[in-house]
Amino acid sequence: MAREKTKFVCQNCGYQTGKWLGKCPECESWNSLEEEREIVLPGQKTASLLSATPQLLWQVEFTREERGPIGISELDRVLGGGLVPGSLILVGGDPGIGKSTLMLQTTLLISSKGSNVLYWSGEESVQQIKMRANRLGEIPTTLYIQSETCLDNLPEILNEIKPSCLIVDSIQTIYRSDLTSAPGTISQVRDITAQLMRIAKQTGLVVFIVGHVTKEGNIAGPKMLEHMVDTVLYFEGDRHHNYRIIRAVKNRFGSTNEIGVFEMGAQGLIEVPNPSAMFLAERPLKEPGSAVTALLEGTRPILGEVQALVSNSNYQNPRRLATGFDHNRLSMLIAVLEKRLNVFMGNLDAYVNVAGGLKISEPAADLSVLLALASSIKEQAIDPKAILIGEVGLTGELRNVNRLEQRLKEAARLGFTRAIVPSGGSSIRVADLEIEVAKNVREAMVLAFKGG
Numbered sequence: 001m002a003r004e005k006t007k008f009v010c011q012n013c014g015y016q017t018g019k020w021l022g023k024c025p026e027c028e029s030w031n032s033l034e035e036e037r038e039i040v041l042p043g044q045k046t047a048s049l050l051s052a053t054p055q056l057l058w059q060v061e062f063t064r065e066e067r068g069p070i071g072i073s074e075l076d077r078v079l080g081g082g083l084v085p086g087s088l089i090l091v092g093g094d095p096g097i098g099k100s101t102l103m104l105q106t107t108l109l110i111s112s113k114g115s116n117v118l119y120w121s122g123e124e125s126v127q128q129i130k131m132r133a134n135r136l137g138e139i140p141t142t143l144y145i146q147s148e149t150c151l152d153n154l155p156e157i158l159n160e161i162k163p164s165c166l167i168v169d170s171i172q173t174i175y176r177s178d179l180t181s182a183p184g185t186i187s188q189v190r191d192i193t194a195q196l197m198r199i200a201k202q203t204g205l206v207v208f209i210v211g212h213v214t215k216e217g218n219i220a221g222p223k224m225l226e227h228m229v230d231t232v233l234y235f236e237g238d239r240h241h242n243y244r245i246i247r248a249v250k251n252r253f254g255s256t257n258e259i260g261v262f263e264m265g266a267q268g269l270i271e272v273p274n275p276s277a278m279f280l281a282e283r284p285l286k287e288p289g290s291a292v293t294a295l296l297e298g299t300r301p302i303l304g305e306v307q308a309l310v311s312n313s314n315y316q317n318p319r320r321l322a323t324g325f326d327h328n329r330l331s332m333l334i335a336v337l338e339k340r341l342n343v344f345m346g347n348l349d350a351y352v353n354v355a356g357g358l359k360i361s362e363p364a365a366d367l368s369v370l371l372a373l374a375s376s377i378k379e380q381a382i383d384p385k386a387i388l389i390g391e392v393g394l395t396g397e398l399r400n401v402n403r404l405e406q407r408l409k410e411a412a413r414l415g416f417t418r419a420i421v422p423s424g425g426s427s428i429r430v431a432d433l434e435i436e437v438a439k440n441v442r443e444a445m446v447l448a449f450k451g452g
């Protein structure tokens with residue numbers, strides 16, 4: 001006999017308890033526990049996903065997994081070269097950032113190669129989707145659209161259409177009626193994802209799940225979902241900038257630090273093959289407070305502009321604000337600036353912004369942030385033809401960064417003629433680029449302001 005079980009589940013982390021609590025003991029978020037009911041059928045077991053019996057590894061036949069490139073090279077790169085049959089991919093991002101657009105573009109391309117594709121939307125009507133698809137390109141005859149929030153008849157539909165790719169947009173809006181909790185709750189999200197995973201593994205179908213990100217920056221039922229799926233892609237960038245970055249934060253079939261860069265245009269997301277040029281497009285030349293550095297995103301060097309503004313403070317505690325750069329790192333660099341370059345900042349506000357909405361997490365950008373601050377204080381521009389690369393240590397020493405040569409080549413390609421770098425640069429030769437080595441921030445500062 002079926003019996004009903006009531007439980008309270010934290011919608012943030014998935015913690016379960018028998019009674020309601022105001023605060024989740026696991027992730028410490030407030031008011032996140034919701035009542036969910038579950039009908040437990042006797043004898044119901046969780047189905048196993050993969051091979052049922054143990055096999056001897058040496059006997060396992062290995063066929064090279066074939067990857068099918070989608071044809072959007074920025075996306076293929078992030079996926080590690082294309083789609084692996086039977087994989088489950090979670091695509092997360094803020095509302096309105098372009099998830100549905102990218103998914104529709106993907107389905108248009110995959111179905112244009114002749115295989116059936118099913119786009120299951122719980123958010124938009126088929127007319128809305130048609131309208132959007134019309135703008136994005138030719139509509140192949142093998143693309144199916146289903147607009148419904150109840151996923152109950154999915155297995156039958158899959159049997160009938162036999163698609164090679166299924167998109168579920170979005171996981172928060174759809175539900176299964178045998179699960180009694182509301183759409184978007186952690187039980188629904190988890191159980192549907194598990195079902196999709198089973199289907200993917202059993203049939204070789206590629207499944208994309210679209211997930212919204214909550215205010216806190218999580219996909220609802222976040223960590224749990226990330227553990228379940230093969231690949232997690234996140235959309236970055238904000239709606240106020242046209243560019244979008246897609247980053248793989250988990251990938252069972254490839255490297256996780258590749259990014260894809262797109263621009264949102266009238267015809268959907270357009271690939272940006274030359275992101276450095278885009279991020280430097282609006283750079284003011286010969287203005288104090290601007291510095292350029294070379295970052296590494298996966299295997300790709302990207303140039304970015306760091307801006308700093310230092311002004312007299314009207315606050316008792318001066319403000320230190322960083323956008324696109326780590327706040328604690330900024331505090332550290334300000335301390336180095338005060339101590340090693342004798343610049344007193346106690347009564348000055350400091351703002352640092354990475355232009356274009358780019359986010360920097362690499363210490364290689366330290367030197368550019370530090371010298372952008374110094375440049376703003378001195379009201380003196382840094383040489384606009386110079387690129388600044390290097391991690392700054394607490395004694396003010398300039399420390400080496402990985403793959404310096406690649407970064408320098410990108411700088412040369414974009415027309416920079418000077419590079420101020422740590423000692424590792426002394427053995428590197430790049431055509432049309434003068435590589436100047438600095439031992440510490442003091443030396444680097446002297447070099448940077450030459451020609452500024």
Ligand code: TYD
Nearest residue numbers: 095096097098099100101264265266267268
């Ligand atoms: P959407 O893909 O619906 O975002 P998400 O699914 O992540 O919520 O679309 C995001 C925005 O993109 C929307 O405000 C309209 C805009 N857009 C364009 O600028 N050009 C286009 O060709 C399309 C299809 C959308």
Ligand code: MG
Nearest residue numbers: 099100123169
């Ligand atoms: Mg959408």
